[in-house]
Amino acid sequence: xxxxxxxxxxxxxxxxxxxxxxxxxxxxxxxxxxxxxxxxxxxxxxxxxxxxxxxxxxxxxxxxxxxxxxxxxxxxxxxxxxxxxxxxxxxxxxxxxxxxxxxxxxxxxxxxxxxxxxxxxxxxxxxxxxxxxxxxxxxxxxxxxxxxxxxxxxxxxxxxxxxxxxxxxxxxxxxxxxxxxxxxxxxxxxxxxxxxxxxxxxxxxxxxxxxxxxxxxxxxxxxxxxxxxxxxxxxxxxxxxxxxxxxxxxxxxxxx
Numbered sequence: 175x176x177x178x179x180x181x182x183x184x185x186x187x188x189x190x191x192x193x194x195x196x197x198x199x200x201x202x203x204x205x206x207x208x209x210x211x212x213x214x215x216x217x218x219x220x221x222x223x224x225x226x227x228x229x230x231x232x233x234x235x236x237x238x239x240x241x242x243x244x245x246x247x248x249x250x251x252x253x254x255x256x257x258x259x260x261x262x263x264x265x266x267x268x269x270x271x272x273x274x275x276x277x278x279x280x281x282x283x284x285x286x287x288x289x290x291x292x293x294x295x296x297x298x299x300x301x302x303x304x305x306x307x308x309x310x311x312x313x314x315x316x317x318x319x320x321x322x323x324x325x326x327x328x329x330x331x332x333x334x335x336x337x338x339x340x341x342x343x344x345x346x347x348x349x350x351x352x353x354x355x356x357x358x359x360x361x362x363x364x365x366x367x368x369x370x371x372x373x374x375x376x377x378x379x380x381x382x383x384x385x386x387x388x389x390x391x392x393x394x395x396x397x398x399x400x401x402x403x404x405x406x407x408x409x410x411x412x413x414x415x416x417x418x419x420x421x422x423x424x425x426x427x428x429x430x
Contacts, residue, residue: 303314
């Protein structure tokens with residue numbers, strides 16, 4: 175990847191819309207650099223390797239710019255190495271709450287952060303992972319989208335997953351004001367093997383990926399859905415509208 179090519183991807187990852195179809199923004203892109211060292215997963219994206227990884231554009235409403243901007247900021251950054259895709263998320267939230275503690279609960283009944291990955295972009299299948307502020311996760315495999323009569327496979331687990339949460343405030347205490355919560359995930363590149371043969375990424379590999387945040391407001395019957403790359407509809411299960419994840423061999427630079 176040339177420096178010019180990397181700069182184009184960086185601009186797209188920061189939210190530059192390259193084209194639009196039928197009033198829906200084109201999917202965004204993110205330049206995923208190789209980590210300079212393994213990352214310690216503690217919920218705090220402060221390892222030196224993170225410092226040159228760009229943040230995505232702030233999340234928007236799932237339907238796109240026709241809807242109001244989210245009231246709280248959300249953004250993500252990513253890195254990779256031979257073993258993991260690393261994901262860090264920053265979620266602004268004045269009252270961090272979570273209730274679900276059982277693995278594979280329907281996590282979006284809490285406020286949550288969600289990852290959708292299609293590592294084989296030419297197939298119908300993809301993977302979903304949701305996590306709340308208690309570090310409770312839900313992982314599932316979709317052989318095809320729900321609108322194609324796909325049935326979720328909840329028996330799939332992300333073997334070797336590492337995840338952690340850090341709350342900037344006090345969890346489940348509404349009498350004080352929090353700043354938010356951060357998420358770190360080390361997603362094993364081998365996790366797909368029980369369902370599909372997915373080649374390890376290399377320089378120039380492209381996956382499809384998107385992120386969602388579900389936010390429940392007290393007294394409101396419906397949740398807000400905020401995403402990185404807008405879907406145009408209230409449905410995350412339209413993978414052709416997800417963003418592009420471009421793996422680059424260029425490494426981050428450690429700084430003291």
